[in-house]
Amino acid sequence: DAKTTQPPSMDCAEGRAANLPCNHSTISGNEYVYWYRQIHSQGPQYIIHGLKNNETNEMASLIITEDRKSSTLILPHATLRDTAVYYCIVPASDWDTGNQFYFGTGTSLTVIP
Amino acid sequence: DAGVIQSPRHEVTEMGQEVTLRCKPISGHNSLFWYRQTMMRGLELLIYFNNNVPIDDSGMPEDRFSAKMPNASFSTLKIQPSEPRDSAVYFCASSLFVGGIPYEQYFGPGTRLTVT
Numbered sequence: 001d002a003k004t005t006q007p008p009s010m011d012c013a014e015g016r017a018a019n020l021p022c023n024h025s026t027i028s029g030n031e032y033v034y035w036y037r038q039i040h041s042q043g044p045q046y047i048i049h050g051l052k053n054n055e056t057n058e059m060a061s062l063i064i065t066e067d068r069k070s071s072t073l074i075l076p077h078a079t080l081r082d083t084a085v086y087y088c089i090v091p092a093s094d095w096d097t098g099n100q101f102y103f104g105t106g107t108s109l110t111v112i113p
Numbered sequence: 114d115a116g117v118i119q120s121p122r123h124e125v126t127e128m129g130q131e132v133t134l135r136c137k138p139i140s141g142h143n144s145l146f147w148y149r150q151t152m153m154r155g156l157e158l159l160i161y162f163n164n165n166v167p168i169d170d171s172g173m174p175e176d177r178f179s180a181k182m183p184n185a186s187f188s189t190l191k192i193q194p195s196e197p198r199d200s201a202v203y204f205c206a207s208s209l210f211v212g213g214i215p216y217e218q219y220f221g222p223g224t225r226l227t228v229t
Contacts, residue, residue, distance in 0.1 A: 034217065043117075043204050043220030044156070099210075100169070101146075101218055103156040 004088045009108040012082075018075040020107050022088030025069040033064060034091060034101065035073045037084040044087065044103070047073065078111045085109070117221035119205050125227045131193040134224045137186055138207030146218060147180055147190050148204040156204070162188065163210045195228045202226070 005023040012018040024033060034049040048055055048062045050071070055062045061074040075082055087106040091099045118137040126132055138145050146161040160170040162182045170180070177196070182188040192199055202225050206218040 038156075041202075041223075043206075043223050044218075046217040046219060049217060099144075099208075099214075099216070100158060100161065102158065103148075105155060 004090055004104060006086075006088050006104070006107045008105065009110070011110050011112055012075075012078045014080060014111050014113050015077055018078040018082065018109060018111070020073040020075075020086050020088075020109065021070065022072070023070045024088070024090050027068050027090055029068075031090050033062070033068075033071050034089045035060070035062065036087045036089065036101075036103070037082075038087070038106075039081075039084040047086075078109075080111050080113065083109060083111045117205055117207050117219055119203075119221035119224050121224060122222065123225045123227075125229065126195055127229055128196055129194045130228075131191065132195045132199075132226060132228075134190040134203050134205075134226070136188045136190070136205030136221060138188070138205070139219055140186070142207035142209055142219075143185065144208045144210040144216075144218075145182060145188050146206040146208075147188070148206065148220075149201045150204060150223075151201045159190070192226075195226075197228045200226055200228050 032049050032051050035047040036044045038044045047059050048057055050062045050064050064071045085106040085108050087103050089101050091101045120135045143164050147159040148156050150156045159172045160180045161168055165182045180190045202223045204220050204223045206220045208218040209216040
Protein backbone atom coordinates (compact mmCIF):
# COMPACT_ATOMS: atom_id res chain seq x y z
CA ASP A 1 0.00 0.00 0.00
CA ALA A 2 1.11 3.55 -0.68
CA LYS A 3 2.67 5.31 2.28
CA THR A 4 1.47 8.73 3.31
CA THR A 5 3.30 11.66 4.89
CA GLN A 6 1.58 14.30 6.98
CA PRO A 7 2.84 17.15 9.15
CA PRO A 8 2.70 16.15 12.82
CA SER A 9 0.75 19.19 13.97
CA MET A 10 -1.07 22.30 12.78
CA ASP A 11 -2.99 25.18 14.29
CA CYS A 12 -5.98 26.96 12.80
CA ALA A 13 -8.00 29.94 13.98
CA GLU A 14 -11.64 29.29 14.70
CA GLY A 15 -13.83 30.21 11.75
CA ARG A 16 -10.99 30.04 9.26
CA ALA A 17 -10.39 27.27 6.75
CA ALA A 18 -8.13 24.44 7.88
CA ASN A 19 -6.02 22.98 5.07
CA LEU A 20 -4.40 19.67 5.95
CA PRO A 21 -1.84 18.37 3.44
CA CYS A 22 -0.88 14.78 2.69
CA ASN A 23 1.78 13.36 0.41
CA HIS A 24 1.27 9.94 -1.19
CA SER A 25 3.83 9.97 -3.99
CA THR A 26 3.82 6.17 -4.47
CA ILE A 27 0.07 5.89 -4.97
CA SER A 28 -1.03 3.70 -7.85
CA GLY A 29 -3.74 4.43 -10.37
CA ASN A 30 -6.53 2.50 -8.69
CA GLU A 31 -5.80 3.39 -5.07
CA TYR A 32 -8.14 5.68 -3.16
CA VAL A 33 -7.25 8.39 -0.66
CA TYR A 34 -9.21 8.29 2.60
CA TRP A 35 -9.36 10.78 5.44
CA TYR A 36 -10.37 9.98 9.00
CA ARG A 37 -10.19 11.95 12.21
CA GLN A 38 -10.04 10.93 15.84
CA ILE A 39 -11.29 13.20 18.54
CA HIS A 40 -9.72 12.51 21.89
CA SER A 41 -10.85 9.18 23.43
CA GLN A 42 -13.30 8.44 20.60
CA GLY A 43 -13.11 5.97 17.73
CA PRO A 44 -11.81 7.20 14.37
CA GLN A 45 -14.46 8.88 12.27
CA TYR A 46 -14.68 8.64 8.49
CA ILE A 47 -14.57 12.04 6.77
CA ILE A 48 -14.22 11.67 3.02
CA HIS A 49 -12.47 9.75 0.29
CA GLY A 50 -11.59 10.18 -3.38
CA LEU A 51 -9.86 8.59 -6.33
CA LYS A 52 -9.11 11.26 -8.92
CA ASN A 53 -11.69 13.99 -8.74
CA ASN A 54 -12.12 16.52 -5.99
CA GLU A 55 -14.84 15.59 -3.53
CA THR A 56 -17.03 17.52 -1.14
CA ASN A 57 -19.47 16.47 1.54
CA GLU A 58 -21.08 18.06 4.56
CA MET A 59 -17.92 17.71 6.60
CA ALA A 60 -15.08 18.66 4.27
CA SER A 61 -13.61 18.96 0.81
CA LEU A 62 -10.85 16.81 -0.62
CA ILE A 63 -8.55 18.23 -3.26
CA ILE A 64 -6.37 15.70 -5.11
CA THR A 65 -3.60 16.95 -7.37
CA GLU A 66 -3.68 15.97 -11.01
CA ASP A 67 -0.72 13.60 -10.61
CA ARG A 68 -2.44 12.17 -7.49
CA LYS A 69 0.78 12.37 -5.50
CA SER A 70 -0.69 14.64 -2.87
CA SER A 71 -4.00 15.80 -1.50
CA THR A 72 -5.43 18.41 0.84
CA LEU A 73 -8.32 18.06 3.23
CA ILE A 74 -10.17 21.32 3.71
CA LEU A 75 -12.41 22.10 6.65
CA PRO A 76 -14.02 25.31 5.37
CA HIS A 77 -14.94 26.93 8.69
CA ALA A 78 -13.06 25.25 11.52
CA THR A 79 -14.69 25.08 14.94
CA LEU A 80 -13.27 24.08 18.30
CA ARG A 81 -14.96 20.69 17.87
CA ASP A 82 -12.72 20.04 14.86
CA THR A 83 -9.69 19.74 17.15
CA ALA A 84 -8.55 16.18 16.51
CA VAL A 85 -5.92 13.97 14.92
CA TYR A 86 -6.48 13.71 11.16
CA TYR A 87 -5.31 10.62 9.28
CA CYS A 88 -4.66 10.42 5.55
CA ILE A 89 -4.77 6.80 4.40
CA VAL A 90 -4.24 5.00 1.12
CA PRO A 91 -5.65 1.57 1.92
CA ALA A 92 -4.20 -1.62 0.61
CA SER A 93 -6.99 -3.16 -1.42
CA ASP A 94 -7.08 -6.70 -2.67
CA TRP A 95 -9.85 -8.04 -4.86
CA ASP A 96 -10.00 -11.30 -2.98
CA THR A 97 -9.22 -10.42 0.60
CA GLY A 98 -10.51 -6.90 1.00
CA ASN A 99 -8.92 -3.72 2.22
CA GLN A 100 -6.68 -2.80 5.10
CA PHE A 101 -6.41 0.67 6.53
CA TYR A 102 -3.07 1.48 8.10
CA PHE A 103 -3.27 4.48 10.38
CA GLY A 104 -0.01 6.36 10.79
CA THR A 105 0.59 9.19 13.23
CA GLY A 106 -1.61 11.70 11.42
CA THR A 107 -1.77 15.47 11.89
CA SER A 108 -2.85 16.85 15.25
CA LEU A 109 -5.04 19.86 14.42
CA THR A 110 -5.69 22.40 17.14
CA VAL A 111 -8.39 24.99 16.48
CA ILE A 112 -7.64 28.11 18.44
CA PRO A 113 -10.42 30.42 19.70
CA ASP B 114 -28.63 2.32 12.62
CA ALA B 115 -26.98 2.28 16.03
CA GLY B 116 -23.53 2.02 14.56
CA VAL B 117 -20.88 -0.41 15.72
CA ILE B 118 -21.56 -1.52 19.27
CA GLN B 119 -18.80 -2.61 21.63
CA SER B 120 -18.96 -3.96 25.13
CA PRO B 121 -17.85 -3.46 27.75
CA ARG B 122 -16.80 0.17 27.41
CA HIS B 123 -14.33 -0.17 30.27
CA GLU B 124 -12.70 -3.27 31.71
CA VAL B 125 -10.34 -3.47 34.63
CA THR B 126 -8.88 -6.87 35.38
CA GLU B 127 -5.96 -8.46 37.14
CA MET B 128 -3.01 -9.97 35.41
CA GLY B 129 -3.64 -13.59 34.46
CA GLN B 130 -7.39 -13.24 34.08
CA GLU B 131 -9.28 -13.92 30.87
CA VAL B 132 -10.76 -10.92 29.09
CA THR B 133 -13.44 -11.04 26.41
CA LEU B 134 -14.31 -8.02 24.30
CA ARG B 135 -17.44 -8.01 22.19
CA CYS B 136 -18.49 -6.30 19.01
CA LYS B 137 -21.69 -6.02 17.00
CA PRO B 138 -21.05 -4.64 13.50
CA ILE B 139 -23.38 -2.45 11.49
CA SER B 140 -26.15 -4.52 9.95
CA GLY B 141 -25.36 -5.38 6.34
CA HIS B 142 -21.61 -4.96 6.69
CA ASN B 143 -19.61 -8.08 5.88
CA SER B 144 -16.12 -7.03 6.98
CA LEU B 145 -15.09 -6.65 10.60
CA PHE B 146 -11.82 -5.33 11.99
CA TRP B 147 -10.21 -5.36 15.44
CA TYR B 148 -7.70 -2.61 16.27
CA ARG B 149 -5.66 -1.76 19.34
CA GLN B 150 -4.51 1.75 20.22
CA THR B 151 -1.76 2.75 22.64
CA MET B 152 0.24 5.93 23.02
CA MET B 153 3.43 4.14 22.09
CA ARG B 154 2.26 2.21 19.04
CA GLY B 155 -0.71 4.20 17.79
CA LEU B 156 -3.61 2.42 16.09
CA GLU B 157 -2.73 -1.12 15.05
CA LEU B 158 -4.80 -3.59 13.05
CA LEU B 159 -4.98 -6.89 14.90
CA ILE B 160 -7.21 -9.05 12.71
CA TYR B 161 -9.99 -8.74 10.19
CA PHE B 162 -12.80 -10.93 8.89
CA ASN B 163 -14.62 -11.03 5.57
CA ASN B 164 -17.96 -12.83 5.57
CA ASN B 165 -17.17 -14.22 9.04
CA VAL B 166 -13.88 -15.77 7.86
CA PRO B 167 -10.58 -14.54 9.35
CA ILE B 168 -8.48 -13.15 6.52
CA ASP B 169 -5.38 -11.71 8.15
CA ASP B 170 -4.39 -12.18 11.78
CA SER B 171 -0.76 -11.17 11.36
CA GLY B 172 -1.32 -8.24 13.69
CA MET B 173 -2.35 -10.42 16.62
CA PRO B 174 0.50 -9.96 19.08
CA GLU B 175 0.78 -13.53 20.34
CA ASP B 176 -1.08 -16.73 21.08
CA ARG B 177 -2.74 -15.21 24.11
CA PHE B 178 -4.98 -13.31 21.71
CA SER B 179 -7.78 -14.97 19.77
CA ALA B 180 -10.75 -13.67 17.81
CA LYS B 181 -13.91 -15.30 16.55
CA MET B 182 -16.84 -14.31 14.42
CA PRO B 183 -19.51 -17.01 14.78
CA ASN B 184 -22.05 -15.07 12.72
CA ALA B 185 -22.47 -11.84 10.78
CA SER B 186 -23.65 -9.87 13.77
CA PHE B 187 -21.17 -10.76 16.49
CA SER B 188 -17.45 -11.01 17.11
CA THR B 189 -15.26 -11.50 20.16
CA LEU B 190 -11.65 -10.75 20.95
CA LYS B 191 -10.28 -12.81 23.81
CA ILE B 192 -7.08 -12.38 25.79
CA GLN B 193 -6.04 -15.29 27.96
CA PRO B 194 -4.09 -14.81 30.15
CA SER B 195 -4.05 -11.02 30.24
CA GLU B 196 -0.90 -9.04 31.03
CA PRO B 197 -0.35 -5.39 32.01
CA ARG B 198 1.13 -4.64 28.58
CA ASP B 199 -2.24 -5.50 27.04
CA SER B 200 -3.67 -2.32 28.55
CA ALA B 201 -4.98 -0.28 25.63
CA VAL B 202 -8.14 0.86 23.88
CA TYR B 203 -9.51 -1.82 21.60
CA PHE B 204 -11.64 -0.71 18.67
CA CYS B 205 -13.91 -2.72 16.46
CA ALA B 206 -14.83 -1.45 12.99
CA SER B 207 -17.03 -2.74 10.20
CA SER B 208 -17.43 -2.06 6.49
CA LEU B 209 -18.80 -3.46 3.30
CA PHE B 210 -16.56 -5.78 1.32
CA VAL B 211 -17.08 -5.84 -2.42
CA GLY B 212 -14.03 -7.15 -4.23
CA GLY B 213 -11.44 -4.53 -5.07
CA ILE B 214 -13.23 -1.51 -3.60
CA PRO B 215 -12.01 -0.15 -0.25
CA TYR B 216 -15.25 0.88 1.43
CA GLU B 217 -15.01 3.12 4.45
CA GLN B 218 -14.77 1.57 7.88
CA TYR B 219 -17.02 2.67 10.72
CA PHE B 220 -15.58 2.42 14.20
CA GLY B 221 -17.18 1.63 17.52
CA PRO B 222 -16.56 3.66 20.69
CA GLY B 223 -13.85 1.30 21.88
CA THR B 224 -13.19 -0.74 25.01
CA ARG B 225 -10.65 0.71 27.40
CA LEU B 226 -8.82 -2.24 28.97
CA THR B 227 -6.67 -1.88 32.06
CA VAL B 228 -4.75 -4.89 33.31
CA THR B 229 -3.23 -4.47 36.76
